[in-house]
Amino acid sequence: MTKIMRKVFPLVFFTALLLTVNQSVYSQGFPYHLYDTRTINELIELNLSVPDIDKFPPETKHHVMISAKPFYSAIRFEYMGKSRPVSEERMKLFKLWQASLGIDPKLFDMLDKEFLFKECDKEYWIPVQKPAADDFPKDFKKGDKITLYLMMVGGQKEIGTWDFVFFTNSFKIYR
Numbered sequence: 001m002t003k004i005m006r007k008v009f010p011l012v013f014f015t016a017l018l019l020t021v022n023q024s025v026y027s028q029g030f031p032y033h034l035y036d037t038r039t040i041n042e043l044i045e046l047n048l049s050v051p052d053i054d055k056f057p058p059e060t061k062h063h064v065m066i067s068a069k070p071f072y073s074a075i076r077f078e079y080m081g082k083s084r085p086v087s088e089e090r091m092k093l094f095k096l097w098q099a100s101l102g103i104d105p106k107l108f109d110m111l112d113k114e115f116l117f118k119e120c121d122k123e124y125w126i127p128v129q130k131p132a133a134d135d136f137p138k139d140f141k142k143g144d145k146i147t148l149y150l151m152m153v154g155g156q157k158e159i160g161t162w163d164f165v166f167f168t169n170s171f172k173i174y175r
Contacts, residue, residue, distance in 0.1 A: 070151035077117035081142030
Protein backbone atom coordinates (compact mmCIF):
# COMPACT_ATOMS: atom_id res chain seq x y z
CA MET A 1 0.00 0.00 0.00
CA THR A 2 2.85 2.41 0.81
CA LYS A 3 4.52 1.84 -2.59
CA ILE A 4 1.30 2.62 -4.38
CA MET A 5 0.78 5.76 -2.29
CA ARG A 6 4.31 6.96 -3.12
CA LYS A 7 3.55 6.62 -6.83
CA VAL A 8 -0.03 7.87 -6.74
CA PHE A 9 0.43 10.83 -4.38
CA PRO A 10 2.88 12.78 -6.62
CA LEU A 11 0.65 12.10 -9.62
CA VAL A 12 -2.44 13.38 -7.79
CA PHE A 13 -0.50 16.34 -6.38
CA PHE A 14 0.87 17.46 -9.76
CA THR A 15 -2.47 16.94 -11.47
CA ALA A 16 -4.18 19.14 -8.85
CA LEU A 17 -1.41 21.73 -9.18
CA LEU A 18 -1.72 21.74 -12.97
CA LEU A 19 -5.49 22.14 -12.81
CA THR A 20 -5.15 25.02 -10.33
CA VAL A 21 -2.58 26.86 -12.45
CA ASN A 22 -4.53 26.15 -15.64
CA GLN A 23 -7.76 27.51 -14.11
CA SER A 24 -5.94 30.62 -12.90
CA VAL A 25 -4.51 31.32 -16.36
CA TYR A 26 -7.85 30.84 -18.13
CA SER A 27 -9.79 32.91 -15.63
CA GLN A 28 -7.57 35.89 -16.34
CA GLY A 29 -8.34 35.99 -20.07
CA PHE A 30 -7.83 39.71 -20.63
CA PRO A 31 -4.20 40.98 -20.56
CA TYR A 32 -4.69 43.58 -17.82
CA HIS A 33 -0.94 43.58 -17.16
CA LEU A 34 -0.31 45.37 -20.49
CA TYR A 35 -2.30 48.43 -19.41
CA ASP A 36 -0.50 51.22 -17.55
CA THR A 37 -2.43 53.07 -14.88
CA ARG A 38 -2.61 56.73 -15.82
CA THR A 39 -5.02 59.63 -16.14
CA ILE A 40 -6.64 60.59 -19.41
CA ASN A 41 -4.69 63.84 -19.30
CA GLU A 42 -1.41 61.87 -19.09
CA LEU A 43 -2.50 59.82 -22.10
CA ILE A 44 -3.31 62.97 -24.07
CA GLU A 45 0.04 64.50 -23.08
CA LEU A 46 1.83 61.39 -24.39
CA ASN A 47 0.25 62.06 -27.77
CA LEU A 48 0.86 65.80 -27.72
CA SER A 49 4.55 65.10 -27.06
CA VAL A 50 4.89 63.56 -30.54
CA PRO A 51 7.42 65.73 -32.43
CA ASP A 52 5.87 68.25 -34.83
CA ILE A 53 2.27 67.40 -33.94
CA ASP A 54 1.39 71.10 -33.83
CA LYS A 55 3.61 72.22 -36.73
CA PHE A 56 1.12 71.68 -39.53
CA PRO A 57 0.97 74.45 -42.13
CA PRO A 58 -1.30 77.26 -40.85
CA GLU A 59 -3.50 77.13 -43.96
CA THR A 60 -4.43 73.53 -43.21
CA LYS A 61 -7.69 73.66 -41.27
CA HIS A 62 -8.26 69.98 -40.57
CA HIS A 63 -5.56 67.76 -39.07
CA VAL A 64 -5.70 64.02 -38.47
CA MET A 65 -3.33 61.95 -36.36
CA ILE A 66 -3.34 58.14 -36.23
CA SER A 67 -1.62 56.57 -33.25
CA ALA A 68 0.61 53.69 -34.31
CA LYS A 69 1.40 53.09 -30.63
CA PRO A 70 -1.74 52.16 -28.70
CA PHE A 71 -0.61 53.50 -25.30
CA TYR A 72 -2.63 50.82 -23.48
CA SER A 73 -4.07 52.60 -20.45
CA ALA A 74 -6.17 51.76 -17.39
CA ILE A 75 -8.01 54.95 -16.51
CA ARG A 76 -10.54 55.46 -13.73
CA PHE A 77 -13.63 57.49 -14.59
CA GLU A 78 -17.03 58.38 -13.26
CA TYR A 79 -19.84 57.07 -15.47
CA MET A 80 -22.17 59.93 -16.37
CA GLY A 81 -25.12 57.82 -17.58
CA LYS A 82 -25.35 59.28 -21.09
CA SER A 83 -24.75 57.71 -24.48
CA ARG A 84 -24.87 58.74 -28.11
CA PRO A 85 -24.07 57.18 -31.47
CA VAL A 86 -20.43 57.39 -32.56
CA SER A 87 -20.23 60.42 -34.86
CA GLU A 88 -19.53 60.12 -38.57
CA GLU A 89 -16.26 62.06 -38.10
CA ARG A 90 -15.05 59.64 -35.44
CA MET A 91 -16.07 56.62 -37.53
CA LYS A 92 -13.98 58.04 -40.41
CA LEU A 93 -11.02 58.27 -38.04
CA PHE A 94 -11.62 54.68 -36.86
CA LYS A 95 -11.70 53.49 -40.47
CA LEU A 96 -8.49 55.37 -41.29
CA TRP A 97 -6.88 53.84 -38.19
CA GLN A 98 -8.10 50.39 -39.24
CA ALA A 99 -6.82 50.77 -42.81
CA SER A 100 -3.47 52.27 -41.71
CA LEU A 101 -2.67 49.56 -39.17
CA GLY A 102 -4.38 46.57 -40.81
CA ILE A 103 -6.91 46.10 -38.02
CA ASP A 104 -9.76 43.65 -38.63
CA PRO A 105 -12.70 45.59 -40.17
CA LYS A 106 -15.13 43.44 -38.15
CA LEU A 107 -14.27 45.83 -35.34
CA PHE A 108 -16.86 48.27 -36.70
CA ASP A 109 -19.64 45.72 -36.22
CA MET A 110 -18.98 46.06 -32.48
CA LEU A 111 -18.78 49.83 -32.41
CA ASP A 112 -21.77 52.14 -32.54
CA LYS A 113 -22.10 53.88 -29.14
CA GLU A 114 -19.98 56.12 -27.03
CA PHE A 115 -20.60 56.98 -23.42
CA LEU A 116 -19.92 60.06 -21.36
CA PHE A 117 -17.30 59.66 -18.64
CA LYS A 118 -15.81 62.18 -16.27
CA GLU A 119 -12.33 62.45 -14.82
CA CYS A 120 -11.89 65.24 -12.28
CA ASP A 121 -13.80 68.16 -13.83
CA LYS A 122 -13.55 67.17 -17.53
CA GLU A 123 -15.95 65.02 -19.50
CA TYR A 124 -15.03 62.68 -22.36
CA TRP A 125 -17.10 60.78 -24.90
CA ILE A 126 -15.48 57.35 -25.25
CA PRO A 127 -16.63 54.54 -27.56
CA VAL A 128 -17.38 51.17 -25.94
CA GLN A 129 -17.59 47.87 -27.84
CA LYS A 130 -20.67 45.69 -28.01
CA PRO A 131 -21.88 43.70 -26.15
CA ALA A 132 -20.61 45.76 -23.19
CA ALA A 133 -22.16 48.90 -24.69
CA ASP A 134 -25.57 47.24 -24.67
CA ASP A 135 -25.21 46.39 -20.97
CA PHE A 136 -24.02 49.79 -19.70
CA PRO A 137 -27.48 51.39 -19.30
CA LYS A 138 -28.79 48.31 -17.44
CA ASP A 139 -25.76 47.57 -15.27
CA PHE A 140 -24.48 51.01 -14.32
CA LYS A 141 -25.93 54.15 -12.86
CA LYS A 142 -24.73 57.71 -13.04
CA GLY A 143 -21.86 58.26 -10.63
CA ASP A 144 -20.53 54.68 -10.70
CA LYS A 145 -16.73 54.50 -10.63
CA ILE A 146 -15.31 52.48 -13.48
CA THR A 147 -11.86 51.69 -14.85
CA LEU A 148 -11.71 51.62 -18.62
CA TYR A 149 -8.98 49.63 -20.29
CA LEU A 150 -8.50 51.59 -23.45
CA MET A 151 -6.09 52.40 -26.22
CA MET A 152 -5.35 55.46 -28.31
CA VAL A 153 -6.76 55.56 -31.83
CA GLY A 154 -5.72 59.07 -32.82
CA GLY A 155 -7.24 62.49 -33.05
CA GLN A 156 -8.64 65.24 -35.21
CA LYS A 157 -8.01 68.92 -34.97
CA GLU A 158 -10.24 71.64 -36.30
CA ILE A 159 -8.71 75.07 -35.76
CA GLY A 160 -7.84 75.09 -32.11
CA THR A 161 -7.97 71.92 -30.05
CA TRP A 162 -7.49 68.23 -30.64
CA ASP A 163 -10.38 65.78 -30.29
CA PHE A 164 -8.60 62.60 -29.28
CA VAL A 165 -10.36 59.29 -29.89
CA PHE A 166 -9.94 56.19 -27.73
CA PHE A 167 -11.10 52.61 -28.01
CA THR A 168 -12.32 50.70 -24.95
CA ASN A 169 -11.24 47.07 -24.72
CA SER A 170 -12.50 46.17 -21.24
CA PHE A 171 -13.67 47.69 -17.96
CA LYS A 172 -14.00 47.08 -14.23
CA ILE A 173 -16.70 48.57 -12.03
CA TYR A 174 -16.18 49.66 -8.42
CA ARG A 175 -19.14 49.79 -6.04
